[in-house]
Amino acid sequence: MLAIQIKSPGNVEVIDLDMPQLRPGEVLIKIDYVGFCGSDLNTFRGKNLMAISPVIPGHEIGGTIEAIGDNVPEGVFTKGMNVTVNPYTACGKCSSCRKSRPNACEHNETLGVQRHGAMREYIAIPWEKVIPAPGISSRDCALIEPMSVGFHAVDRGAVTDIDTVMVIGCGMIGLGAILRAAMRGATVIATDLDDDKLELAKRLGATYTINSAKENIHEKLCDITAGYGPDVVVEAVGSPVTYVTAVEEVAFAGRVVCIGYSKSDVTFQTKLFVQKELDIRGSRNALPADFNAVIRYMQHGNCPVDLLISDIVTPDKAQEALQHWSDNPGKVFRILVKF
Template structure:
């Protein structure tokens, strides 16, 4: 079968692999679409320390069930549209014992710590197969990244009388904006791209700020009537946006960190104490977050087509990645159609 492989830094090619064979308790899926995510970009650029090259990327998946192994419970059918839960959990670490399997100490995500599924077929345990109803495989590939944003909103315990600032309007930020708006909060979206900010308003943001062109602090004071944000969700992963999150959260507010900053971040730590701010991380997503995204997409309100920047065949994956490297702020998702 055909697969895309990141061979070494800045080198990607199409390779041939054996088609996997379904086993007991497993499901064989025909992969239709796989999205490139930020971790794949970092792998390609040599900035992902968790990856050992060569590796098959891909964990944002739209697929169709092709074969079902023995001892798979009812509820799975050949031809069913599905997405995949791409994380593993050991069941023994502190996170797993506490029921937060998304943050397993020994997690191996598809395309990161182990080979992903940017290939024509994949076999997974039935527990990692998520039925997606009438959602097309094309749009199923958007479920996982949006679920990460949904999970961050749950971590933040967002309520309907709160101001929620979302820094970064990429795919994960989009998920956070949607989920916070669905919970009835007043969402303030921040980005440097006006096109992304315009979309943010259409999916639920009440206010937007272009941080390159506007004074973020002044705008935040105006929008929140001087109180600052009750919740700030950092979905970029840069020192500047981490500092912004702490600066703009209000007293006794909550900051949720999704993005990985590649460099050290310097804070005025007195703000942690003075504001008595709660700061927490948010990693991956839980099955409930996947279901919540599916429920949202089934309403028909999701502008899914606008979240797809480009669709390419495997042979054009390298060209698409190079374009993303050149213009990182202009991409929501690049899908590879297999």
């Protein structure tokens, strides 16, 4: 079967693999679509220190069930069912797992990063990680995982309808956070460098937008929030500038939720941590409840999925697609590979 491998920085190959052997407790999934995500882009660029090399990428999965192994509960899955996958592992023993937060498992291995992923024609997955998505096409199933990461960040920020929330970065994960915050009744401010992304943020529920390349963020926030600043800031970029902005602009007694990984050190005036009595919270991956919330949203048919998919390519075009994204990072939401 065909598979895509990032062999080394800037070098993607289509390789041939044996069909996976279906073991007891597993479900065989025919992969229809897999999304390239930011971690795959960083692997392609040689900047993902967590990724094995070479690696088969891919953890944003849309597929159909091909076969069901022994020792899988009856009545849960049927052949041909559209599914996505929870791509994270959990050891069950570390501090995070013991606190019912397996998404932050100390020993997590995400598909396509610390272990080979799903950019292949078929993959065998433990049944517990397979998530049925009735009423959602296998193409759109590939959008569930990245949106769930944004949903989880809003949950980490304990966002309610009395909050004003600023989301910095309107990529797929940031858009997921914007959507979830708006669904909870919050007033949402979207911040990005690209007007097209900000326009889409409005479609998904942002009340206000700030183009930080053209506008003064602090002045705009003062106008919007009567000088108080946003109650919650979600950092979904992962750069020193945006991390500092989050801490400087959040309201006193506010919450900062950090999703993005900065590739370099970040220097803070830590007095703001104390003076504002901030809650600074990391947000990693997603929980099953976040996946389920995204699925319920997408089942309603209101998600502008066609606007979220920048391109659909075949495996032989994977190198070209990643190079295009690397050259134009601000213009891509999601690139799907169709098998």
